[in-house]
Amino acid sequence: MPLGGKPANGGIWPQLISHVVVLQAEQGQIQIHTENIFPIIKKAVYSGHEVFLRELVSNGVDAISKRRMASMAGDCSEGAEGRISIRIDREANTLTISDNGIGMSADEVKRYINQVAFSSAEDFLEKYKSESDAIIGHFGLGFYSSFMVAKQVELLTLSAREGSEAVRWSCDGSPRFNLEAAERSEPGTDVILHLMEEELEYIEPSRIRTLITTYCDFLPVEVQLEGETVNKREAPWRTSPRELTDNDYIELYRYLYPFQGDPLLWVHLNTDYPYNLQGILYFPKSTGRADWEKGEIKLYCNNVFVSDSIKEVVPRYLLPLRGVIDSPDIPLNVSRSALQTDRRVRSIGGFVAKKVADRLTQLHRDEPKRYAEIWESLAPFIKIGAMEDDKFAEQVADLVLFGTTAAAESQSLDPIPAEGAKAYTTLAGYRTRLAADNDKRILYCTDEAGQAGALALWKGQGAEVLLADTFIDTQFIPWLEYRHEELKFQRVDSELDESLQEKESELADADGKDSSGKLRDLFKTALANDKVTIQVQALKGENAPAALILLPEQMRRINDMGALMEQRLPGLPDHHVLLVNRKHPLVEGLIKLSAGAVITGAGSSPSQQLADDLTRHVYEMARLTVGGLEPNQLAGFQQRSCDLMGKLMERGL
Secondary structure, three states, rough: OOOOOOOEEEEEEEEHHOOOOOOOOOOEEEEEOOOOOHHHHHHHHHHOOOOOHHHHHHHHHHHHHHHHHHHOOOOOOOOOEEEEEEEEEEEOEEEEEEOOOOOOOOOHHHOOOOOOOOOOHHHHHHHOOOOOOOOOOOOOOOOOHHOOOOOEEEEEEEOOOOOOOEEEEEHHHHHEEEEEEOOOOOOOEEEEEEEEHHHHHHOHHHHHHHHHHHHOOOOEEEEEOOOOOOOOOOHHHHOOOOHOOOHHHHHHHHHHHOOOOOOOOOEEEEEOOOEEEEEEEEEEEEEEEOOOOOEEEEEEEEEEEOOOOOOOOHHHHHHHEEEEEEEOOOEEEEOOOOOOOOOOHHHHHHHEEEHHHHHHHHHHHHHHHHHOHHHHHHHHHHHHHHHHOHHHHHOOOOOOEEEEEOOOOOOOOOOOEEEOOOOEEHHHHHOOOHHHHHHOOEEEOOOOOOOHHHHHHHHOOOOOEEEEOOOOHHHHHHHHHHHHHOOOOOOOOOOOHHHHHHOOOOOOOOOOOOOHHHHHHHHHHHHHHEEEEEEEEEEEEOOOEEEEEEOOHHHHHHHHHHHHHHHOOOOOOOOOOEEEEEOOHHHHHHHHOOOOOOOOOOOOHHHHHHHHHHHHHHHHHHHOOOOOOOOEEEEEEHHHHHHHHHHHHOOOO
């Protein structure tokens, strides 16, 4: 029956009313298994009082869906378009939530309200199980959430089925209730909450508006506050991707995450087997801050907001994604505020991960340049996901990029050109450019500034170096090496091979020592540190440094892992190699300066003392380039540098 109008078949209602048995006023006791049910609802079942509005509005939408389904089967009047109305009475301190749904008869009130936690939805769906419309909630315990904020609750309802009589149910929060005949002209239900003194915040329109926007914004039924429609109604994730434009996706992101910029890309989720799930997930621009514990994806159940933490559903490596997942098949506890982990939840997590991998694969295949440009924001998800999930690792194996020192050609797919001068490559692409005799060695650099000397040596000989310069790479590189046992990953400053060294013979002096031997002795004496291994080589290239700190690969990895366990940045290990370049002019000057001087330690000649000072300076400069000087050591280094320059000026050097 249309709201405010007459039934389509004319004056049948007066005839029916004349035959209706008038409901006698009745008192009774709600059928519960414990006298403590209301304290439990108030203090234990629900985590926050504000969810009462979500439950009552959900029940109203549920009733509207039921009426539509029943009217299609010819069991009740059709009624007008569904609507939820919320009214505030400041004088009476009441909040009324009304719907024009199917309503209830006296018997249904007894069954669905007085028997706490009985689900009318299950009973209803059994009868109309062929219909596709979902029933949101359970008109039972959800209804009783109203007692968290109300000292008394009234229910005024009229069933849409022919011959029904309006009834009023009321309860003051005790197991006692009153049920009596009432007056209501149109089918539907009013839930009238007489608010407690400490809950009067809920008669403020701004507070109610916020709750509607939070919990009920995407319900397909109008939710009106004082006659004004508040909710958006349209849920884009329930729309076919073919019907959505890029702007539609971006506008939803801006609405859900204001002032966060635009997303990089999105993944539209939609499946109805073996579970029902829809959603849209977004990759945000990297800000350096990500929530890897709780996440920012919003969980909905049939368009009703449930939670903004879904760590039980989505794999941990995808938690910093944003967006919406909507599924009635995710098991929630009775208050919908927490998830219950089971096999289906794990299956949903695997489905989400696969869809994310599929979307990344598509972007990498169809828009490689775009993929490279946003790689730095994608990298944490892909690298952490690969290390934590073997199945995901297989799906993204060919999607991992590294910065590369190789020049990118605009027409080439590998290396892939990106913004600026940076280029990216895959591991497979890198290996195709390796020489046949070195196709198992993967050269990489983690700090272009700190490893500049060694990096320049390799580049000077035409070697291509991968740039693995994120904190995650300290774990990702060993993981890659574990998966590719045939490969050897070598950081540029771990060791230098013969291709970077000059091959020339050295002449020994009368004592049988060549220049390399003299330099080795000079540095050992000046540094007086047995933990520093001195190597002397003639390095190729005009820009080769005077000295380099080398860290053997396994030693450095152990140091990095220790730093990770202690949650600190890795520093220079005590045991390391100092490689001295005997072809550098400064080092050649050291040999000349110390020539003829006898190394006697304390009390040595001024020339030998200056040589020792210069030697220590060369070592400290090498340490400085790799961040090996602690902040409290920098002041001493600066002072020694000034003193050394003063000595050189005195000697006219």
